[in-house]
Amino acid sequence: MSDREESDLPNPVLVWERPEPERRPAPVPLSRDRIVNAAIELADAEGLSAVSLRKVAGLLGSGPMRLYGYIDTKEELLDLMVDAVYAEMIAEGPLDGGWQDALRTMAHRTRGVVHRHAWLTVLLSGRPHQGPNAMIHREASLAALSGQPGFADIAVALQALKTVNAYVVGALQDEASERHAIQASGMTDEEWQLATYPYLQRMLATGRFPNIARIVEEVDHPSHAEEFERGLQIILDGIAARMNR
Template sequence: MDLIWERPEPRGRTVVPVDRGRIVTAAVTLADAEGLAGLSMRKVAAELHVSPMRLYGYVATKDELLDLMADSVYGEIAGALGDASGWESALRTIAVATRDSALRHEWFVELIGGRPHLGPNALAVMEATASALASALGPDGGDRLMAALGVFNAYLVGAVRNEVTVLRQSRETGTDETEWRASVGGYLGRRLATGRYPTMRRVLEEGIESDPAEMFASEVAIIIRGVTRTE
C-alpha cells in the first residue's frame, strides 16, 4: 500500500509554493475555526490561493489529509516530552499534553481511538508511552505491557473526548457547566434525598466544584498507579 508517510512530495518550481507542511497548517487552522465538518480540500486550496487539483499531487484523499493533521497534533504532544524526566514524569507529561492539544484542536478527539495513527509523531508518542510503562513494570512485567498500554490510552481517549464534548454542548446550548448544574440541581437534589444513591451523592458533593485540570491530574495519577503496580 502506498502510504502518505513514505510517498515523496512532488518536485518542481511553481509561482505559489505548496508543500504538505503548508497544506496541513492551513487545514488545521480551518478545522480549529470550523471543525472537521467545515473542512474541505476546496477550502484548504482557497486558503493557499491554489486550485483544489493542485493539492491532490501532495495529498491524494481527505483521509490522508486527516492523517497528516492528526500527526501534526501528535507532534505537539511529542514536543512536550523534552521536559519529562523518568517514567512517571513521562506518562504525566503525555497525558497533560494530550489534554492540552485536544482542547486547542477540538477536532482531534474525532480522530483518535480505533485503529492507531502511524505517522512519525504518533509513533514517537506511542514509543514514549510504551517505554515509560516498560520501565515502570520492569523486566518481569513484559506480559502486562500491552494491557497497561491499552488501559492508559483508553483513559486518555475517553477523558479528552468527554471534556471536549461538554465544552461543545455548552457552546451549542448557550449554557455553561455552572448554569447546567443549577438547572438540574433541584431534580437531582430530590433524587439524592431518597437515599437510593448514597455513593453518587458523596461523589457529586465532593466533586461539584473541582477544577477540570486538577480533576484530570488526579485521575491520571490513579491510572498510573493502577497500570504500573508490580505486586
C-alpha cells in the same frame, strides 16, 4: 495476474512514503506542510467538519485540483493533521524521570494538544496512528518505560501505555462532550446547574438515588484539570499495585 490487472490496482504506497510532485513555477507555491498547516488552522477555527480540500485550497489561494497532486483523499489529509500534532508533542522534549513521571508527562502533553486542537478528540481513538511522528512518539513512550524496573517485558510496557492512553482518550472525550453540550445550550456551567437543580432535587427527594445524593452532598467539584489528574493517579496507582504483585 496480467500487467493490465496489476495496473488497475490502487497505489499501495501510503501518503507518508509517497513523494511530493516536483516543484514548478505557480502563482501559489504548495507543499504538504502548507496544506496540512492550513487544514489545522481551519479545524482550529471552525471544527473538523469544516475541513475539506476545497476550503483548504481556498485558504491557500489555490484551486482544489492542485491539492490532489499532494493528497489523494480527505482521510489522508486527516492522517497528516494528526501526525503534525504528534510532532508538537515530540518538540516538548524527552519523557524523563521514573515510569510514573513519564506516563504522567505523556498524559498531560496529550491533554495540552487537545486543548489547542479540540478537533483531535474525534481522531484519537480507532486504529493506531502510523505516521512517522506518531511512531517516534510511541517509540519514545515505550523507551521511557522499557528501561524502568518491572518493565523489562515489552508486553508489560505496552499494556501500561495502552491503559493510560485509554484513560486519557476517555477523559478528554468526556471534557469535549461537556464543552459541546454547553455550547449547544448557550448556557454556562453555572447557568445550566441553576436551571437543572430543581429537577435534580425533586428526583433525589424520591429516595431512589441514595448514592447520587451522596455525590451531591459529599463530593467536591474539582476543575477539569484536577479531575483529570485525580483519575490519572488512580490509573498509575493501579499499575503500580499490579507490578508489586
